[in-house]
Amino acid sequence: MNTEDINLCCGCLSSGRKMIKIVEFWTKQSFLQIINEISVSQAEPPVSLCWECAAQIHRFTKFKLKVKDSYTIFKEYIKKNQKIKLQAKSSLTTHKLHTINITQAEDTEESIFQIIKQEEEYKTPEVPVKEEYDHTFDSEDEKVQKKIKVKRRKRKRKEAEVYKEVDLSREDLEEERRIAMLKEEYVNAMFKCERCIVSFPNAEDLKDHINLKHELNASNLKCSVCECSFASEVSYNYHTNKHRRRYQCAICSDRHTSKRAVMRHYETAHFHGPSIEIDVQNNQQNGVNDEEGSEQNSTKQPLATFACEFCDKSFRWKASLRKHVETHRIETGQKRKPYCEPCRLSFTNTSNLQKHVKTSSKHQIQLKLRKLTESLPEDASTPEKHQQRIEQIKCSVNSAKEKFPCPQCDKKFQWRGNLLRHLNSHVARANGELVCEPCNRTFSSIATYKQHMKISRKHVSENDFKYMCSDCGKRFANKTRLKDHVDWEHLKNYVHTCSVCQKVFKSHTSLYLHKQVVHKKDNAEHLCDHCGKPFPNQAKLRCHMQALHSGSSAYKCGTCGARFSWLSCLSRHCKKLHPNVPPATE
Template identity: 25%
Template sequence: MDTVKNELDNLCRGCLCVDRLLLPLNKNVDLFFIFLGNELSISEDSKYYNILLCWECIALLKKAEVFRKRVQTAHRYFERILGNPSTTRALSTLNIHNKDDYDLIYTENENPEPVIKPEALKFEVTFPENEGNCHIKEEAYYDDNDDNFDYEAEEPKPNVSAFVKKEKKKKTKYKKITPISKKIKTRPIKYTPEEIDRCIEEVVYTLKDILAMRHEKKPNRIKNMESRCNVYIMKLLDTQKKDLRQKVKNDGLTCSECETVVPDQLALAAHWESHPVALLRCRFCELLSKSRKSLCYHVESRHSIIYSCTLCPIDFRALPEYYRHDRELHRILICDYCGKKFNQKSGIERHIRHNHLPAVCNICNFEFKRKNYLREHYRLLHPELVESKRDIVRELAYCVECDLQFASEYFYRRHLLYAVAHKRRIRPKVPCPDCGKIFSRKSYMDNHYKLVHVRKSQHYCELCDKHFINGYAIRTHKKFVHEKYEKPKNKICDICGRGFHTNRVLINHKRTHTGERPHKCSYCSAAFAQNVARKTHEKTQHKHLLQELKGFST
């Protein structure tokens, strides 16, 4: 029965397709029930609006809904205007255009050539006023049956295009670009030669610093540098390569640019890295140039307009600086929920929609605080919507050890990762610093150390002058030794039926039935059922060996 139910889950209820992505029908459910009719039985999932259809059936259902709305609108419109039939108007989107200016009527006569009825021509033919300038072309009409030629003047054709209305120009989709002066406060400025000199500053870079300003994608191009100055730097690099190829002579190597003499090639390479390059820089946009004349022209053309901020009294000579100032100070949007900052409106809208608005599952109508929680819900409970690219194999999502069937492989992997049954319990190992005995907790090791090695413990019995390792041990001691309570023998042997008060005594007793002897002597082949018997055997039978070991250790 499970296999039949699985096949029906992947089946479209409209066209019986299996190889398509199925989506739940949230809208037009009533129209779907009308199409089913009273003869067909409605299944249980259809009653809860959990109907799965493919994209084609959903599209057809949407078209039927549009047609139903049009019919309802027409019926309401008909009832409203029933008293006044003159105001009726068709709701169809199809139109018929009659153009009487050039829709001509032709009739067939005995003559083979058609004759145009004069009633069909509703336009007038206009001729120019000066008849002398008007020229009418005459063409010959040739009939195959006659041997003679008849020359007749053709009737002038009416200028139909003059009576046809010109089509309106289509509106362009592009908006009119508003000038910058309408958005930003601007005012022109004229520079004097002295002011231009103040706008230009002299700077000195090393060749190494200039090469660090190279463009990442264009290694032959240096950022924010004029083209002529860029060519000069490239030539300087070629000169450097030629100098480094020189062979060392008696006097050494000479720099071709500044004629400095160095002893070897390593010194020449170091000299070229620190070689000074004098350039000119614009104070407004930091453009580098070698020519003062070109840089003066740059200042007069590019920085002749002052851009004023409308929100604070700051002026800028370059438009990118104004935009940077406006973006960093006046265009920052802050989220009301978490205080995160954004530079664009679309970014903060996306952030609020994904992180702060509730997300609703379309299938089970569960509401989540964040969209990632909804995504996790889809992975766990509705994997057919998430893993649409591959089929869900139910055999790969079955846990044999726990006997559990999961909805998807993701859920099965999550079970293996976090379930207690598949997660190994790692017990901590805390050794005793003196004897090396290992304990699972530090408190157990501390109690052992104080009782065995220090001979002190806070759990002390005043009646018999004994120390105990913990509170449970002293309570048990007082209860069964001093208060004379009988120990309950509720640990029953399943072989002989004897009862014991501890599991350890029960295990030692069972070994008498099975004959198991796990405790072996360290010095001979003897084995024992209890550890106490092994220790007694070693002390009595191998006493000399124990004394030798103690003497060797000391």
């Protein structure tokens, strides 16, 4: 077959491209040098190459000739051993032009232009252009870029409607710092920097802050407000702008230190979306469509791009990778493990510790209790008054964090997500979805209904439980029950103790029910419609209604057939009359 009839590149085997014949001598020699390294019997020069391979060969030939010339000069320089200034050859080409001298004379503009000689036209070599290049990908990228620009413009327009930037004066800044020093979080803090008005969870973090912010670059730039020192002017200007610049809400004029903070304030305080009932009904009607849409969206989501260099895990976001790498640094001892000294708790990373300090009610209660014990001596009040003050502190902290009230009942929640779950439970209970027909029970929330379906022996057998005791072989539905079993049965470690009567219990649930029934009788809010007797919770009221007012004895002895209204009466009956028979009820 004649090679001239084949429209195929010998360098990359591509077809349909613009082909260029190899005519120039050095280019042909370079290509022969490449293909002669292949063990073939006969090597004939190719008829033509595509434009891309021809450009590569041309660059390679040019570089080879340049190296030959440079190496020849270098050998002569070494051989003569003379101090000669060698100048590197530039890859740019130079062309000589005519110099023009214009004398100041009384000539017209036409005579001046007649003196000027025209430059010789330099004909640039023709560069082959890739004609078959497809622009479809560029067009798609342009569409994506346009969409991003439109989203950015919309976001900027929305931000302009939500807030405006304000520069504080010196008096406003001093007043803001004075108010910050009077806040309870700062007043009750154990470790705090008075110059920056910042609190810390432990002494080591405070020591590191003082060393890095106030002592490390003390001789360089220093902030006139908080006395923080900086090594560069860029970081100093950024810090001073944080002191001076505020973002003011367009509706209530509240000022915040960052754009994210003012946007979060606007969404939680002023933005009112559609009601949750409509959303829940739409989700019920379009459940199948939502599942299909979620599957489609899951396929469109980009793959994880940030890989950990210490393990095989990869993450979608860089912030997630940074938190994960911090755990490796803590494990290897490169960084101190984050911990909260007032609560005596340690955390896997710094973000969890910061979240604990900002949102945990237990942390605020511990700080207030510490402040209370420091201000009052032990003999100043009786234990009853001290316990009453502790309860008041707990109530004040918990009530202060409840920002989202339920529109259908009197409950309040700290987080918007908890409120949405609570409203979903309202809708599910109204639709009759929280009823267990085999057990004849109705539940108040979706979480308790799901927990009942996973734990109840009527729905799940013991062999299906995941957690097994290594000592006795019993299985449990969750880790909490397994731990309570080991502490109570094997270790005799009684963790759950009533703070009022010092009675011990096996689980936290039993302790909670004990406090509700025994120690909170005065706060009983559930009244019986028949006799008016108060009960502390709905479960006790339901047992009372079934035992006294339903006319049926719900508990029957499996040995003798006796019936009882209360489970405790049946247990007492079995212990007295059938002590050697295992209890069996119907």
